[in-house]
Amino acid sequence: MSYGRTFPLWRDACAPVWQDYTRHDFVAGLGTGSLPRENFLRYLVQDYLFLIQFSRAWALAVTKADTVADMRACAATVQALLSEELPLHIRICAEAGLPEPRLQQAEEAPATLAYTRFVLAAGHAGDVLDLLAALAPCVLGYGEIGQRLSREAERDSPYRDWIDTYASPGYQQLCTDMGALLDGVAARRLGPAPEVSPRWGDLCQTFRTATRLEVGFWDMGLA
Numbered sequence: 001m002s003y004g005r006t007f008p009l010w011r012d013a014c015a016p017v018w019q020d021y022t023r024h025d026f027v028a029g030l031g032t033g034s035l036p037r038e039n040f041l042r043y044l045v046q047d048y049l050f051l052i053q054f055s056r057a058w059a060l061a062v063t064k065a066d067t068v069a070d071m072r073a074c075a076a077t078v079q080a081l082l083s084e085e086l087p088l089h090i091r092i093c094a095e096a097g098l099p100e101p102r103l104q105q106a107e108e109a110p111a112t113l114a115y116t117r118f119v120l121a122a123g124h125a126g127d128v129l130d131l132l133a134a135l136a137p138c139v140l141g142y143g144e145i146g147q148r149l150s151r152e153a154e155r156d157s158p159y160r161d162w163i164d165t166y167a168s169p170g171y172q173q174l175c176t177d178m179g180a181l182l183d184g185v186a187a188r189r190l191g192p193a194p195e196v197s198p199r200w201g202d203l204c205q206t207f208r209t210a211t212r213l214e215v216g217f218w219d220m221g222l223a
């Protein structure tokens, strides 16, 4: 799945680290079901803390967006994060015996701090395109992982719910929309040949760094 034109260019510019992210051992363990529950829960608690900061980052994208249509798209993501994705984490953790106050009290792991604060800093220092380059690996990487695992994963993996969430038509549509948002902003800000823009190298670097931080996040889940 390509999710537009800009994303595959950024992804292919950092192909080795993109592979490390989307084919990480943690991801393989979700597919086969061999990932220990304890590691999955550690990941979910950190992901709860992560999503709170990511909601802030998407809210920053609302304030930095160029058009009302883009503001709406970013605001819809803020809404989805706060009202759908976070409650899903809260429910799964509660079912596993971790009520929400325990999540709120949890300490952010270094990998969580590094990733979320990198994205917020990239957004505050740069423009909307810098921010989207930092946000893209998270949204679109999970889209690729969900699609692949839904084909390849064991039918009875205990992580089927997680896989189905990211393989679902609703999530795949969000990825397609994000690809289109990226293409529109890139065309507006970089012109018809984005790859030869003087900003291109920095944007690839931001995307690459966020992808490395996704690898660090999976590593933290396995540790």
Ligand SMILES: Cc1ncc(C[n+]2csc(CCO)c2C)c(N)n1
Pocket: 047, 050, 051, 054, 077, 080, 081, 085, 138, 139, 142, 214, 217
């Ligand atoms: C470490 C980590 N990376 C990516 C995602 C997935 N994700 C984060 S924000 C967002 C967009 C709004 O739904 C999505 C899909 C995650 N949960 N945790």
